[in-house]
Amino acid sequence: MSAPRKRPYGAILALPLALYLAIFLVVPFINIIVLSFYTYSPTRIWVAEPTSANYLALVDGTFLTVLLRTLRLGLFCTVICALLGYPLAYFLARAERRIATIGLFLLVTPLMVSAVIRTFGWLVILGRRGLINAALAAMGLDRLPLLYNETAVVIGLVNVFLPFMVLPLMASIERIDPALEEAARNLGASFLGMFRRVILPLSRPGLISGCLLVTSAAISAFVIPVLMGGARVRVVGRLIYDQLLISYQWPSASAIATLLVIATTSLSFMALAITRRASRQEQGI
């Protein structure tokens, strides 16, 4: 008599949490979807008359510019994370245990410190009176406008979301038998050749799920674009915030939020499905 036993009444234990999430997670999102179909009213914020105007208005508004910018930033961030993440993930997967543990600690701790604080560090480095500009001034050169442009935002995003790429990649690379690498090397492949022919193809599930996670996080970022991009680099997250708290266009903000939540959750669940499938194939199920 060992697990798993079929005992449906055990589901009762999951009930409190299921109810809690239904109230505090599902209901707010249903409310957003409902609001997104309500009619905007300048005096009462919204009236409960169904309309699709909030979605149709997005097509020819400033929204498209903002959306394209957000996607562009997300794409740059993802590509750079992949380029930097591969060497890092390989290193952590193959380094000695002690070193890997320290490396993981140094990777995870910044992830857990509030995004505000990491962004603050970049403000000190890149600001007008910041570290780099002070060095330039000391050498008699002109100060550069390093902040409040898209490059600054990409730097900030990569810095914060790199672990989202490295962790799934590392898990994927760890599953590759080191004997395959040695075989490739013994047959005359250079390190880079081996990396391209062995590691790259076999770690593809990790790469895909890392890319999806980073993209999803980057296109819904808020703090970094606001603090490092300023008013010029408006992204979708900022647009939602401004419409909600500043101009009170709640139906329109709800429509944008609905679209973004569909986009990001489908990206994340795809990432999850890919990881699951990879580990199932691994176990031969």
Add this chain to the structure above:
Amino acid sequence: MSRRLPVPLTAFVGLIYLLLLAPLAIVIAVSFGASATFDFPPTELTLKWYRAFFANGEFVSAFFKVSLVLGVAAAVTACALGIIAAIALVRFRFNGREALEAFFLAPLFIPEILFGAALYLIYARLGIKPSMTSLLLAHVVICVPFVIRNVMAGLIGLDPRLEEAAMSLGASRVQAFVKVALPLIRSSVLSGFIFAFIISFSDINLALFIAGPNSTTLPVFIFNLLLFEGDPSVAAASTLQIAIVGLLIFLVQRLFRPRTLV
């Protein structure tokens, strides 16, 4: 033959770490510097920004009366809900179990900024005023997945026959869990608790939308100061936050493998 990693790879990895950690290192360095203009490297060391931080009542209250309290309360609530849900998922088989697990982990995959917006709207619609409680209720949602993941991993690694043995010796199901299973998975529970605390403690996206004047958390306070160029007492408060989070992660790593994070 020992496998050695190529030197250029190691050097490149070192460079990435330098960039990754630079912002945090700078914040820490600035907090000890004497000049008010974020000079780096600091010309002389001082603790005056820490004194300035502790002298600022609003700042101290955001740190100790709001963020710390909220973090502990959210972690306790998330553990209470999460542990029994994890038992259901691991120890029982029922229809829709996998879907339920995905549902419990869903908050991980929903961007916090959108969840914050959704909460702002529902609270506004229902006329719920922003308070510590309304923020706490929201934080529990984003903390719960970390408890579920850690506790599930602990329970999966625990032989259910241990509990069965206790029950055959006369313990009730609840006694068997509390006296046998719980002590054995305490490190998983503790790391779930710690991660839950950190998630609440570091959260900015929810708090930006639904924190009120009496529930301004430390990250929101810092965010507002940064929008209007604060002084290095921001760095002092940030350094304290980094120290707390770093210490907790160090503790978790002793207990548990942090790679289950993503």
